[in-house]
Amino acid sequence: MTQTSATPSRRRAPAMDPEQRRAAIVAAALPLVIEYGASVTTAKVARAACIGEGTIFRVFDDKNALLAACMAEAARPDTTVAHLESISMDQPLADRLAEAADTMRGHMTRMGAVAGALAASGRLERPAPPEPGKDGRFPDREASLAAPRAALAALFEPEQDRLRLAPERLADAFQMVLMAGGRTSSPDPLTTEELVDLFLNGAFAAGPEAQ
Incomplete structure (x- = not known):
């Protein structure tokens, strides 16, 4: 056998x-x-x-x-929000914000690359202009920004006793700065570190002349 x-x-x-x-x-x-x-x-x-x-x-x-x-x-914020929520709170605030800025800039770059590639070939569908709400804001746009903004606000919370504004308002401002920076056509755009330093410390250099 x-x-x-x-x-x-x-x-x-x-x-x-x-x-x-x-x-x-x-x-x-x-x-x-x-x-x-x-x-x-x-x-x-x-x-x-x-x-x-x-x-x-x-x-x-x-x-x-x-x-x-x-x-x-490409436009969905889910992965970006997950990255923001995973940022270690053991880091200094500046390092947390730098990591957040890189994450959000990466998301905007990917979204712009896909939109640009489709627009260049005439295949990007342009939606009808949205109607603003009673407060002048655009509901769909606000909805897409809400989750990243909440994740950014959480990064400010450990230092909230030393902050001039509430974490939510700082997150809103930081988000707007990042979005504006993503659209810049400057030949010498701010680096992530420069942007975060400027946001946290202002335009004055340290020293007696800044007082």
Whole structure:
């Protein structure tokens, strides 16, 4: 009688549900959209995601739907907020804010890169101008800024007894500074360290002349 060694059967990777598959495809597509804009092919995306090209169209109606999903993902603050919330409170405030600034600048850079790539090829859909609320603010914009602002406010809280303003107001101001800095076209933009130092200590240099 011939003995055969038992060969373990190969298990297939668990199937993804549609939302997981969409997320995986968008994650693979984002760097390609930044590089190629709307001219990126679904074949390239499929290779990057290690799937067949037809799999893309099981979860997206067409390439335009995939591009729109990439823009929406780039604009989402979820990952940025998670990074902000993970910043160690054992660091000095300046170091906490520098880490937060790098995180938020990275988010704005990615969002701008995706938007710029799609706009350059004429495939960025421009939404209708939003209507301001009674307070003059734009509700959708405020909603997208609220979570990062709350995470920033938490970074100020350990020093709140020494702060001139409440953590929430400082977080609002710091967020606006970062957003303005992200749009600058200056040939010599402020570094993260310079921006944080200026925010915390003002424009005067230390010394008798600053008194």
